[in-house]
Amino acid sequence: MRVGSLVASLLTLAIVIAMSGCGDGGGDVSQPSSGSDGQKVQQKVKLNMASAFPTSLELIGSNGVRFSKTVEEVSAGTLELKFFEPGALVPALEAIPAVSKGSVDVAWSTSGFYAGNDLAFSFFTSVPFGASADELLAWLQYGGGNELADEMYAEHNIKAVPCFITPPEASGWFRKEINSVEDLKGMKMRFFGLGAKVMDKLGVATQLLAGGDIFQALQLGTIDATEFSVPSVDESSSFYQVAKHYYFPGWHQATALGHAFFNMDIWNSLSAYHQRIVEVSCGYILKEMIAEGEATQAPAMRRMVEKHGVTIHYWSDEILNAYRKAWNEVVVEESAINPKFKKVHDSYTKFREDYKLWGEHGYMR
Incomplete structure (x- = not known):
């Protein structure tokens, strides 16, 4: 049996088990041809999915296609989410608003x-000095x-299903x-989320x-520096061609969560x-991205150092403390x-305060 077919079979089994006894009137969900809900399942549904990330980007772009293929395979072809590159339907940053308005069915993007629309949406992607991937998922789910x-999201006519996640991001590319903090002042920088308020x-x-607009802006000097994602994604964006100083840790994004909107x-x-096929398929993508994300960062960092002359830096305590102080001020103000x-x-x-007892004792330090 092909690996893809095996995955599809296991996911389908998981959906059937999860829905057993939960359907209306106790219908047998393992027999989708019977009952009113089963008749819906038999109808082929085709939806358009606008992506905020091009497939040329490792991890965050490529897994949008993997998600689309997983949904179609698990549903035996009865549910199709057709993946569209940024700009094909709407510009990348307009994907979620388009879903809200109903001009696009689904968006592969991030809160x-x-x-x-509301800065609070940022919490559902990442938080400065925040939770790791496992802790974030724990807060979301439990x-x-x-x-x-x-x-x-209901206020905006959107259903957001957690669907992809990355390891800690890098902190930025600088020429x-x-x-010192003084070196940052006056700099023009692409920055995402709550971390932008800090900067x-x-x-x-x-x-x-x-993501697809950053390299040109950096190359043309429209911006002086940028942060974007994890090393494997940054490598596929070729920022190393323009900026050689690569900073860690990603204090602004200890992880980054995305959704199918x-x-x-x-x-x-x-x-x-x-609906359950979508949710279980997203769970599969989350699992795959956690593993893939952790496995691919060191090789990407090594390639950029050895082949492209990148210098990796770790922020000084002085600068990290300045970031943390500014973040605390943002929290109070907002x-x-x-x-x-x-x-x-x-x-x-x-949740994070309650988690500390486990987090500080359950893992080796």
Whole structure:
């Protein structure tokens, strides 16, 4: 049996087991040809999925296609999410708004790209000095995070299904070495999410650019520096051709979560079986990306150092402390003016405080 077929069989079995006894009227979900819900399953559903990331990007782009193929295979071809490159349907940063309006069915993107509507959405992607991938998923799944996301996205006619995740990101690409906070002042830098608020406080002029637009902006000097993703993704973006100083750790994104964003009307029109196929397929992608992400970063870093002359740096305590101080100020300021920011931050922080007893004792240090 092919590996792909084996995966499809296992995922289908998981869906059937998960839905056993949960269907309306106790119908046998393992027999999708019977009952009203089964008749829906038999109908082929084709949806368009606009991606915020091109397939040329390792991990975050390529796994959008993997997700699409997984859904189609597990559903035996009855559910198709046709993957579209950024710009094919809508620009990368417009994918989620297009889903909200109903002009696009699904978006492969990240909540941080929707933070212009409410900064609190950023918590569902990453938080400065925040949780690792496993801790973030724990908060979402068992600490109320997904419920908060559902509540906020419902107001925008969106169903957001957690679907991909990355390891800790790098902190940025710079043309010159950064030795103090003063060196950052006046710099024009592409920056994402809540971390941009931190950099703004330190005198950096930040702007948000889609992944596919960063290299040209860096090459042309429209920006002086950039952060984007993990080393394997950054390598595929070729930033090393312009900037040689590569900084760690990714204090602004200890992990980065993405979703499959469905227009709510589209989501509600899907059968329960198709909805579960999406959710289980996303779980499979999350698992694959955790493993792939951890396996591919060291080789990418090594290639960039040995083949492209990149110098890897680790931020000094002085600069990391400046970032942390600025972040704490952002939290106080935003919590005072944005009730949703405060609500999500309070939930996130409480979970992390409760988690500490396990986190500080359960793992080797």
